[in-house]
Amino acid sequence: MKRVAILVLGDIGRSPRVQYHALSLVRAGRHVDLLGYVETQPPDFLRHDNITIRAIPALWASPRWLFPIWAPIKVVIQLCCLLWMLLVSIPAPSHLLVQNPPSIPTLIVAQWTCRLRSTKLIIDWHNLGYTILGLKMGPDSMFVQVAKWIEKTFGRNAHAHLFVTQAMRDHLAEEWHLTGQKVVLHDRPPTHFAKLDAQERKEFLAELKNQFPDLAQFDPSRDHLLVSSTSWTQDEDFSILLEALCLVELDMEDARRGYDSDDDEDRAPRLYVVITGKGPWREHYEDEIRRYGFKHVCILTGWLRAQDYPKLLGSADLGISLHTSSSGLDLPMKVVDMFGCGLPVCAYNFACLGELVTSSTGRTFTASVELKDHIQKLLRDRELRDSMSRHIQEYFATHRWQSEWASKAKGLFDELPEQ
Structure with missing residues (x-):
């Protein structure tokens, strides 16, 4: 051989x-x-x-x-x-x-x-x-x-x-x-990256609560799950995401005024954000997250086993990529993984991103306000997300x-x- x-x-x-x-x-x-x-x-x-x-x-x-x-x-x-x-x-x-x-x-x-x-x-x-x-x-x-x-x-x-x-x-x-x-x-994406059905998602999120106890209150019928993966390096500016989530939180605070009950059955929707990866800037951004003091947005950071990462992507509502490309000539692998799981993506825009992300598969941004608008629009419009997901799955059914x-x-x- x-x-x-x-x-x-x-x-x-x-x-x-x-x-x-x-x-x-x-x-x-x-x-x-x-x-x-x-x-x-x-x-x-x-x-x-x-x-x-x-x-x-x-x-x-x-x-x-x-x-x-x-x-x-x-x-x-x-x-x-x-x-x-x-x-x-x-x-x-x-x-x-x-x-x-x-x-x-x-x-x-x-x-x-x-x-x-x-x-x-x-x-x-x-x-x-x-x-x-x-x-x-x-x-x-x-x-x-x-x-x-x-x-x-x-x-x-x-x-x-x-x-x-x-x-x-x-x-x-x-x-x-x-x-x-x-x-x-x-x-x-390889074939083991795939969208989970409702039962698979329920079972996986139940397992994930062992690593992220804050997910215990996650209600898939009401809450939303965002995911991002990173190597925590200088070519990804996570302050853009944190600023966008801060703006989302302000709008959520306004919306919560319509919920008078403290009963969990009648609470306002929450936004959960799971960021996976290891790298030199992780502690810096974890400190930033604590300084923001989010109340209605729950941000979780950690490292997943290789077999769990595709399941997380297959369980999410929206993916986020902050990869900016030092050369302007490469593409973020994380977006490919997300597409393999039928997940619409919001990606930081740069020169050749159009080879991967189109208006049928996601949205692009260069500023926190843009990202905030995209997140809110896509999470509120289930029909649009589903349409994007179908388009992604149809394309990648034959492009593995x-x-x-x-x-x-x-x-x-x-x-x-x-x-």
Whole structure:
């Protein structure tokens, strides 16, 4: 059985596109060596005889003031570690699939490995690494300019390039003159992302109350459930959502004046917002939530098991995405997941979002007032939400990850047997 190596310098458990690549390759008859950090539990479907997870040792993340000193040291350590794993620890693969970013030192290691082991390199362009670094260091930083040169130089030549958007393909093909096959492989949800029926929703929310006790008072016949997922990084400004919810709360306060009874049977509707994810800015925004002191909007933050996340999306009334894209060329995977569950979405607008979100599937915004208006309109208009949900489900009934991968990416891996 031929082997494919997949490299992501990130947490495997929080890298869904890498997970789906691995599963698709196994279904196509390959053994997969999956290299990445193991910081969270990988999903159960990666427990497969033909998938070998090889953990990359995680290194200390330095504060910003130490970055100029620690970053070069960290790169050298990672370079040596990855070279050992790819050149010594694993059998020679026919193909090496690298998710970019991170670009440094993964693209350097990938090029050297492929030359030394006669392996074909496939780069999966998820975003542009130097633009993410620019959020932290500023776009004019010397570190950012060096990172851009490395990404361009070591990312230009490959057997094939995969892109998450047409905009990214066009930009890199024109600006960086990429060589090799260039294929747009949009993110698509796998089949286990699906809308729950009323009974499934009731059972799941009952289980979820163990993790979020505040959901004990949730009444699906009267209350609404919003969901958002995040990596709590700088490219998602959650203050926009908090400001929008503050405006929603003011309107809810006015509406509650019509409810004179303290009886729970006659109370005003509540809005529940569940935000899932891990990341460096989580504590900052949790402090912000406490400072707002919401009374009628209940905001819950936490981390869900991989098998529970699709169920949460399948139980919600509306999804929220605050992804802004450091490059303006990628798309939020969370929106794809939400669409897989038939969930209408309010998404922060940027250049290429139109490749994913349309007026038939959601709404876009750039300010908290816009988001507040969209939330209220969609939650009040059940018929509109249902219409959007039907449109989403009809489209994604035939646009799932496996079919997309089989038609676009499978041919890049030579001599794969038919499924």
